[in-house]
Amino acid sequence: MAEVALINATKRFGDVAAIGDVSLTVADGEFVVLLGPTGAGKTTTLRVIAGLETLDEGAVRIGGREVSKEAPALRDVAFVFQQYSLYPHLSVYDNMAFPLRSPTRRVPEDEIRRSITEIARMLHIDHKLQNKATRLSGGEMQRVAIGRALVRHPSIYLMDEPLSSLDAKLRQELRLELKRIQRDLGATMLYVTHDQVEAMTMASRIGVLKQGKLVQLGTPREIYEDPAETYVATRLGQPRINLMPRRLFPSLPTPSSAETIGVRTEHLKIDRHHQGAARVARIEHLGDQRYLHLSLEDHSIVTLAGHDTDLDVGDSVALQLERPLFFDRDGMRVRP
Amino acid sequence: MNEHSGTISIADKAAATPRPVAVRVRGLSDKGIAWLFVGPTIVLLLAINIFPLIWTIYLSFTNYAANRSGEVKNVGTRNYERILNDADIWAAMQATAHFVIWTIAIETVLGFALAYLIDKKFRGHGFWTTLLLLPMMLSPAVVGNFWKFLYEPQIGLFNYAISYLTGIDRTSFQMLGEVSLAPWAIVIVDVWMWTPYVMLICLAGLRSIPDYIYEAAEVDRASPWRQFVSITLPMSMPFIMLAVLFRGIENFKMFDLINLLTSGGPGSTTEVASITLKRAAFESWRTGYSSAFAIILFVAVFGLANIYVKALNKVKQR
Known part of the structure; x- marks a missing residue:
């Protein structure tokens, strides 16, 4: 070798x-x-x-x-x-x-x-x-x-x-x-x-x-x-990382050149105790886990949900982003 | 059909499950329709292939002569006995064997070598391929005639080329007129005409070998010779064998080219089986006798081809 x-x-x-x-x-x-x-x-x-x-x-x-x-x-x-x-x-x-x-x-x-x-x-x-x-x-x-x-x-x-x-x-x-x-x-x-x-x-x-x-x-x-x-x-990542325009999250502190926010499915938490802007569009049952398809304005977002979720299609939820990644206009990473 | 019974419920059912073709075409069963399509072909095949074969078998047991009217007598196996004891027939079979074996041997080696070169994809290989294929596209009648001219001792290009290259006097030998040369003269013409055909089949074989097998071998440190022996040759072998089969059958019944070049001469040195057959049938008018000979040839070719195809399949399965 x-x-x-x-x-x-x-x-x-x-x-x-x-x-x-x-x-x-x-x-x-x-x-x-x-x-x-x-x-x-x-x-x-x-x-x-x-x-x-x-x-x-x-x-x-x-x-x-x-x-x-x-x-x-x-x-x-x-x-x-x-x-x-x-x-x-x-x-x-x-x-x-x-x-x-x-x-x-x-x-x-x-x-x-x-x-x-x-x-x-x-x-x-x-x-x-x-x-x-x-x-x-x-x-x-x-x-x-x-x-x-x-x-x-x-x-x-x-x-x-x-x-x-x-x-x-x-x-x-x-x-x-x-x-x-x-x-x-x-x-x-x-x-x-x-x-x-x-x-x-x-x-x-x-x-x-x-x-x-x-x-x-x-x-x-x-x-x-x-x-x-x-x-x-x-x-990498299945389902794919969610890439969303920055304007969807106006309250999130972001670097100035950031245009796109990337959040992996496992880092997208749902706060179902608060009414939010996102609406549940579809739920996919994969046996051990569930994919939750949300729509936020005209964007669709995928996240994971546990077994115990009692969410239903049409519910509106609030989203919490953990460890978001920021990318500029050309898709290059911007670090805070 | 069913124009009058076309109520709504029946139409609905028909839409749900398409009715078989047979019901739609005047009550014919599917099998009946199949026969309708295959029938004409079968009738044609029977009329121009099977019937003549059976008729020939029948004639081979008679003393029938096509140019004489008169009683046709059943002579049993006498025609066959005569043929197998006829020295001329055995001479013809030897001439045929000489022709078939040498043409196949030379055409296969040359054809494969040419295919191997053409497959290297050098500049202008398309042009050379076309040029090499030309002889095969000519009519045997044309080829026979102009090779006759080429072999002319006085004016022929062949004799001129030989004498130019070796210094032998060009009028001192006649390719078509000498007992020792005539069998080779017809071999040369057949090789000239049909090597491209063998080349084409071999080329198809070589092109069917994927590049990555050679690449794997290269990474595995196989020398060009080892690649040739352990990849090129075995993988194109079924194609080579197919070419040999086609040329073998064709040359076993070769008639036109030889008839034009030598008509079996000089003497009977190039009288191959098909020429002997033609002479017996249409010069001596021994129809029964020649029918028996035709049957013997048929069985021989059929048997050999069968054995060969079995071998071919074995090679293919490896």
């Missing part, structure tokens, strides 16, 4: 900069998650580190060594693709053995067998080792692809939404498993996802990408509680 760094990396496709001036260091043994919507440059960032794309500007360093000009094979990275990139005519075992059987590696066959058996057990595919790769379910294929990366001990594991094609149950299971494996191996990992739960639960640090720029990098807690702009704030 090693430290991996991108320094002022820019990659253009035609006139479009897929990533622009991105600097990012993944420390040895760290699990960094890149978060962002489609087209934000997450995958390109991974591909640039792997050497599947060459940088237009900037540099890639792996373990302190400049590798920008080197072929993927020489960079000692493992890559898990979003699609099941298995070798279809090979068995599961041979698929996992494929990287180890490279003539440049010279891993003895019994050593290969040992590590495949171990990893396969971890991923619950040990009973499928002799199957053809094409005779597997989608979830199994992706676990084989992950396994093929894990049998190696590369400088860094690069994973491009490896769990996105799996069903919810398996995704949750593998999420925990991957995190555990990463911790056990002390693996350096750069992981791309648009799933905020994966980002929050797995990452040591989260990097949020916006149109090819890294807009914030920090621990999940920092990103969640202290977002640098509305874009970052809306990436």
Whole structure:
């Protein structure tokens, strides 16, 4: 394992900069998650580190060594693709053995067998080792692809939404498993996802990408509680953070340039003993909790309500904001 | 229908559950309508495919000759016995085997190699693809005729090119006129004409391999050769086999090109099965005998193709 760094990396496709001036260091043994919507440059960032794309500007360093000009094979990275990139005519075992059987590696066959058996057990595919790769379910294929990366001990594991094609149950299971494996191996990992739960639960640090720029990098807690702009704030949290114009709360003390007030659902308290300006528009029952949809003038606001709530549609309530976040006209954070 | 019984309640019911097509079309059942659609095709198929086949089987057991009137006698399996003991027939089968095996071997190797090059997407690859595909789009009659000119010892470009490259006198050999060269002359023409076809199928195979598999292999440190052997070749194998199947069947019954180029000559060195068949049927007018030969060829091709398709499916399932 090693430290991996991108320094002022820019990659253009035609006139479009897929990533622009991105600097990012993944420390040895760290699990960094890149978060962002489609087209934000997450995958390109991974591909640039792997050497599947060459940088237009900037540099890639792996373990302190400049590798920008080197072929993927020489960079000692493992890559898990979003699609099941298995070798279809090979068995599961041979698929996992494929990287180890490279003539440049010279891993003895019994050593290969040992590590495949171990990893396969971890991923619950040990009973499928002799199957053809094409005779597997989608979830199994992706676990084989992950396994093929894990049998190696590369400088860094690069994973491009490896769990996105799996069903919810398996995704949750593998999420925990991957995190555990990463911790056990002390693996350096750069992981791309648009799933905020994966980002929050797995990452040591989260990097949020916006149109090819890294807009914030920090621990999940920092990103969640202290977002640098509305874009970052809306990436995390379910339901989404409530963004409301400042004029809705005239009595709230705010910094002068603040235009928008952001309040997470759990920080929006309802005072039902006071009549207020907000009206209950809809109540969603989710079993363990309830989403309360309120309308305040022409804005809709979502908050959480406990089981014991006796609120009904049409009731009017007063709102209390805890720990509000302020953003200026451009959506940038303003601190009081 | 039901114009007179169309009361409000019935109309309501009809709106709630759409009535089956059969009820709406003059009391025909759904199955009846299905037959109505498939019927004409089946009749046509019976008339131009199945009936001639059965009739040919019948004729193959008779001494029928199409140019003679007179009694048609049932001769049992005598036609078949004669064919299997006929040295000319076996010579024809050998000529066919030579033609089929060599054309397939050369076309597959060349076609795949060309497809591999074209797939590299160099500048202007579209133009080159089109250019390479041209021979395949010509009519065999045209190809046969102008290759005859190309093979002319005096004025032919082929002989000129050979003599230019090797220094051999261009009038010292005749591609179509010599026993040792004629079988290769027809192989060359077929390769020229049909390699693009094999290339096209192989290209489809190569294009069906997703890029990320190669990228995964690259990250996994597979050399270009290892990528070729463990990804490119096995993943395009079903396509290659399909091309071989198509060319095999086509060339087994190859007639037009060879008939134009050599008419089976010199002697009978390029007399492939289909030419022998045509001679027996329309020159010697031994209709019963040639029918038996046609049936034997049919069974042979059918059997081989079946075995081959089974193998193909096995490769596909891997």
